[in-house]
Amino acid sequence: xxxxxxxxxxxxxxxxxxxxxxxxxxxxxxxxxxxxxxxxxxxxxxxxxxxxxxxxxxxxxxxxxxxxxxxxxxxxxxxxxxxxxxxxxxxxxxxxxxxxxxxxxxxxxxxxxxxxxxxxxxxxxxxxxxxxxxxxxxxxxxxxxxxxxxxxxxxxxxxxxxxxxxxxxxxxxxxxxxxxxxxxxxxxxxxxxxxxxxxxxxxxxxxxxxxxxxxxxxxxxxxxxxxxxxxxxxxxxxxxxxxxxxxxxxxxxxxxxxxxxxxxxxxxxxxxxxxxxxxxxxxxxxxxxxxxxxxxxxxxxxxxxxxxxxxxxxxxxxxxxxxxxxxxxxxxxxxxxxxxxxxxxxxxxxxxxxxxx
Amino acid sequence: xxxxxxxxxxxxxxxxxxxxxxxxxxxxxxxxxxxxxxxxxxxxxxxxxxxxxxxxxxxxxxxxxxxxxxxxxxxxxxxxxxxxxxxxxxxxxxxxxxxxxxxxxxxxxxxxxxxxxxxxxxxxxxxxxxxxxxxxxxxxxxxxxxxxxxxxxxxxxxxxxxxxxxxxxxxxxxxxxxxxxxxxxxxxxxxxxxxxxxxxxxxxxxxxxxxxxxxxxxxxxxxxxxxxxxxxxxxxxxxxxxxxxxxxxxxxxxxxxxxxxxxxxxxxxxxxxxxxxxxxxxxxxxx
Amino acid sequence: xxxxxxxxxxxxxxxxxxxxxxxxxxxxxxxxxxxxxxxxxxxxxxxxxxxxxxxxxxxxxxxxxxxxxxxxxxxxxxxxxxxxxxxxxxxxxxxxxxxxxxxxxxxxxxxxxxxxxxxxxxxxxxxxxxxxxxxxxxxxxxxxxxxxxxxxxxxxxxxxxxxxxxxxxxxxxxxxxxxxxxxxxxxxxxxxxxxxxxxxxxxxxxxxxxxxxxxxxxxxxxxxxxxxxxxxxxxxxxxxxxxxxxxxxxxxxxxxxxxxxxxxxxxxxxxxxxxxxxxxxx
Numbered sequence: 038x039x040x041x042x043x044x045x046x047x048x049x050x051x052x053x054x055x056x057x058x059x060x061x062x063x064x065x066x067x068x069x070x071x072x073x074x075x076x077x078x079x080x081x082x083x084x085x086x087x088x089x090x091x092x093x094x095x096x097x098x099x100x101x102x103x104x105x106x107x108x109x110x111x112x113x114x115x116x117x118x119x120x121x122x123x124x125x126x127x128x129x130x131x132x133x134x135x136x137x138x139x140x141x142x143x144x145x146x147x148x149x150x151x152x153x154x155x156x157x158x159x160x161x162x163x164x165x166x167x168x169x170x171x172x173x174x175x176x177x178x179x180x181x182x183x184x185x186x187x188x189x190x191x192x193x194x195x196x197x198x199x200x201x202x203x204x205x206x207x208x209x210x211x212x213x214x215x216x217x218x219x220x221x222x223x224x225x226x227x228x229x230x231x232x233x234x235x236x237x238x239x240x241x242x243x244x245x246x247x248x249x250x251x252x253x254x255x256x257x258x259x260x261x262x263x264x265x266x267x268x269x270x271x272x273x274x275x276x277x278x279x280x281x282x283x284x285x286x287x288x289x290x291x292x293x294x295x296x297x298x299x300x301x302x303x304x305x306x307x308x309x310x311x312x313x314x315x316x317x318x319x320x321x322x323x324x325x326x327x328x329x330x331x332x333x334x335x336x337x338x339x340x341x342x343x344x345x346x347x348x349x350x351x352x353x354x355x356x357x358x359x360x361x362x363x364x365x366x367x368x369x370x371x372x373x374x375x376x377x378x379x380x381x382x383x384x385x386x387x388x389x390x391x392x393x394x
Numbered sequence: 395x396x397x398x399x400x401x402x403x404x405x406x407x408x409x410x411x412x413x414x415x416x417x418x419x420x421x422x423x424x425x426x427x428x429x430x431x432x433x434x435x436x437x438x439x440x441x442x443x444x445x446x447x448x449x450x451x452x453x454x455x456x457x458x459x460x461x462x463x464x465x466x467x468x469x470x471x472x473x474x475x476x477x478x479x480x481x482x483x484x485x486x487x488x489x490x491x492x493x494x495x496x497x498x499x500x501x502x503x504x505x506x507x508x509x510x511x512x513x514x515x516x517x518x519x520x521x522x523x524x525x526x527x528x529x530x531x532x533x534x535x536x537x538x539x540x541x542x543x544x545x546x547x548x549x550x551x552x553x554x555x556x557x558x559x560x561x562x563x564x565x566x567x568x569x570x571x572x573x574x575x576x577x578x579x580x581x582x583x584x585x586x587x588x589x590x591x592x593x594x595x596x597x598x599x600x601x602x603x604x605x606x607x608x609x610x611x612x613x614x615x616x617x618x619x620x621x622x623x624x625x626x627x628x629x630x631x632x633x634x635x636x637x638x639x640x641x642x643x644x645x646x647x648x649x650x651x652x653x654x655x656x657x658x659x660x661x662x663x664x665x666x667x668x669x670x671x672x673x674x675x676x677x678x679x680x681x
Numbered sequence: 682x683x684x685x686x687x688x689x690x691x692x693x694x695x696x697x698x699x700x701x702x703x704x705x706x707x708x709x710x711x712x713x714x715x716x717x718x719x720x721x722x723x724x725x726x727x728x729x730x731x732x733x734x735x736x737x738x739x740x741x742x743x744x745x746x747x748x749x750x751x752x753x754x755x756x757x758x759x760x761x762x763x764x765x766x767x768x769x770x771x772x773x774x775x776x777x778x779x780x781x782x783x784x785x786x787x788x789x790x791x792x793x794x795x796x797x798x799x800x801x802x803x804x805x806x807x808x809x810x811x812x813x814x815x816x817x818x819x820x821x822x823x824x825x826x827x828x829x830x831x832x833x834x835x836x837x838x839x840x841x842x843x844x845x846x847x848x849x850x851x852x853x854x855x856x857x858x859x860x861x862x863x864x865x866x867x868x869x870x871x872x873x874x875x876x877x878x879x880x881x882x883x884x885x886x887x888x889x890x891x892x893x894x895x896x897x898x899x900x901x902x903x904x905x906x907x908x909x910x911x912x913x914x915x916x917x918x919x920x921x922x923x924x925x926x927x928x929x930x931x932x933x934x935x936x937x938x939x940x941x942x943x944x945x946x947x948x949x950x951x952x953x954x955x956x957x958x959x960x961x962x963x
Binding site for chain 1: 855857858860861862863864865866867868871876879880
Binding site for chain 2: 690701
């Protein structure tokens with residue numbers, strides 16, 4: 038019952054949209070494809086759907102070669118980020134559409150449609166026209182249509198990105214509930230997102246993709262604690278993890294002339310040499326005993342302040358848990374939570390994380 | 395998305411079009427290489443003699459091109475300016491908006507030939523109302539028998555007929571413009587004049603280009619008006635390329651030569667229109 | 682300043698309105714005249730300046746044998762040819778436009794835009810250029826002077842318009858709707874007919890209107906390709922335009938022939954206000 042993808046490559050122009058991707062998906066699990074814009078997420082989903090044909094590679098589902106099956110015969114469902122529904126049909130007809138297409142028994146159709154409408158909380162909306170609905174409601178209709186199909190593979194392409202914040206949070210929780218039900222245990226769920234926080238909240242397996250390549254694949258916890266490379270660490274954190282060049286000499290970790298500190302416990306055994314040093318924005322704190330940094334930008338977001346700082350060539354972003362105003366070129370004192378420092382090889386691979394051993 | 399089904403969509407129309415066109419096009423080219431005329435109604439082969447004659451011995455053909463360009467460009471320009479002005483006025487705040495809009499649309503819905511027939515009576519030098527009115531001022535211009543005025547008559551009729559089309563395209567364009575830039579201009583306190591120059595006109599640039607090109611394509615085919623109003627006259631004053639080809643082919647029955655002129659005309663038109671399209675796009679899109 | 686601007690606005694609009702209406706008024710007035718009223722110099726107002734008669738009008742409905750002109754036959758011929766050719770053009774044109782909008786074609790160096798250009802460039806050809814070959818073409822298949830022959834020729838005239846308008850229209854319908862239909866189990870044909878087409882009615886109506894307008898106003902092809910069996914309205918009327926033209930019946934015939942499209946003008950204006958014509962340009 039699994040979806041096996043082998044060496045999928047798609048290169049329509051001079052750049053790889055998909056570069057030798059090999060993945061396995063099992064039913065009953067939620068997979069989040071996490072990557073920046075234009076990293077290949079949508080291309081990947083569309084290839085699984087059959088809307089795009091890869092240049093090479095294979096897709097096998099339940100033992101069948103998917104690539105020889107046209108879109109309309111693969112039992113899949115897809116929800117887009119733009120609210121896509123059939124404008125000329127009302128809610129009920131929209132959800133019925135795929136079932137009617139399959140020529141299912143009308144009574145059975147009615148049952149499935151009612152259940153789907155209940156699941157997404159749109160009871161009473163059956164005869165409304167799509168244009169009369171709000172964004173969130175339209176997206177629920179799209180979702181209901183996908184659920185009613187009982188498709189074996191459900192593809193979601195950033196479905197919440199065009200909704201406002203509160204709605205997003207609410208719907209995301211509903212998603213998790215919906216897809217932990219027993220019917221969901223029959224399907225494979227693939228959710229594409231650019232937002233690391235969303236990926237963590239969904240708490241499924243995370244597949245990190247960049248420039249068409251899979252960089253890492255594992256549980257949310259695993260990917261968070263042990264990113265396999267500096268690039269993964271950047272993609273899976275928001276704000277991106279601060280990565281700076283540094284070195285270990287004589288038991289000290291040195292970023293530049295000003296910033297030196299003795300090696301933390303988990304890194305004591307590391308040999309001297311050049312490394313890339315990583316630390317999350319949330320692991321930097323204002324501290325009177327800290328190092329001097331100059332403020333480049335100060336962003337207030339909700340109840341936090343993001344400070345973009347530099348000290349010579351060392352650049353970082355710090356998340357301050359309160360709202361404070363700073364001016365450009367203000368001087369602040371910042372300290373690092375040393376127990377949370379990551380060490381990467383100069384080439385980018387993870388050398389040591391705070392969570393290993 | 396690339397399914398084999400796409401051919402089923404495209405091919406019926408394409409095949410029908412090519413099917414209907416292929417004979418005429420090939421025949422025209424073949425005809426242009428023959429000397430078919432009323433003394434010699436046969437499809438012989440004389441090579442490119444016709445083309446040589448066209449390019450070296452026939453200034454009348456090329457003059458007709460100049461006349462055509464003059465008429466087409468003048469009429470399209472006038473239609474654009476007037477059409478834009480009218481569209482702009484009935485766009486928003488004016489009484490009887492719908493009445494004026496319908497009224498201004500009517501000319502393009504009329505059959506040009508038929509209206510030209512009426513215009514012919516209108517421009518009639520002794521019995522027509524125009525000269526009757528002008529005789530109050532002591533002038534009775536010879537609208538249809540003077541070379542210069544004949545051109546003016548054609549321009550008047552064409553402008554009457556087709557400004558309406560420009561009006562339609564431009565009004566549709568204006569109605570589709572987003573509101574935000576205008577709100578911004580209002581907040582900035584822009585005068586109506588400034589608003590037009592800096593907001594309306596630039597936003598309408600792509601639509602203006604499209605409308606002008608479409609009208610140029612249609613205007614270059616000017617035939618009905620010339621045929622009825624002046625028959626290309628007086629002399630050759632209003633003889634356009636189409637009319638010249640018509641005379642050569644269907645009046646003098648020099649079919650071969652007419653085919654040559656037709657084919658040459660086609661190539662020249664396609665090249666000029668493509669160039670004009672590219673130039674206009676560059677000029678108007680820069681602002 | 683605003684007062685002056687308003688004044689100029691209304692002045693120009695009314696001026697142009699007079700210009701638009703002038704030939705119609707003249708034609709209406711003339712249609713009620715007779716020989717003397719016309720030749721004695723220009724006259725305008727009935728009863729004041731001349732005696733109105735209904736000659737010009739009544740003669741339109743009398744068949745030729747009674748000295749009449751009979752435009753009823755040509756009228757219906759025009760309607761039939763225009764509507765049929767428009768329908769065929771819209772059907773074939775919409776299908777082709779859909780393909781050009783959604784799919785990529787590549788035959789050597791020829792691509793989508795080239796194919797679209799090919800369709801639209803048919804409009805560049807003046808009727809004159811095509812008339813002689815079409816004349817010979819139709820006579821060789823025995824369709825000269827027939828309704829069918831004319832319809833075939835009109836398709837060449839009108840399909841480009843349908844394609845031009847519908848390509849632009851389809852480009853503005855999100856592809857994702859097609860894709861969703863495919864995912865929901867439709868093959869490309871079903872996706873088109875069940876989902877895209879029902880949402881394209883406005884575009885097709887616009888295309889239809891333009892096809893009907895440009896089909897109705899054609900003169901030249903009808904002139905060259907028909908004689909006695911089939912006569913279309915414009916040809917009939919121009920045939921009356923000789924030096925001994927009876928101005929009154931001419932004017933009456935002209936007015937009758939342009940009347941139907943005034944209705945079309947109303948329809949077009951309604952669509953304009955609803956904002957459906959807005960994207961017909963590139």
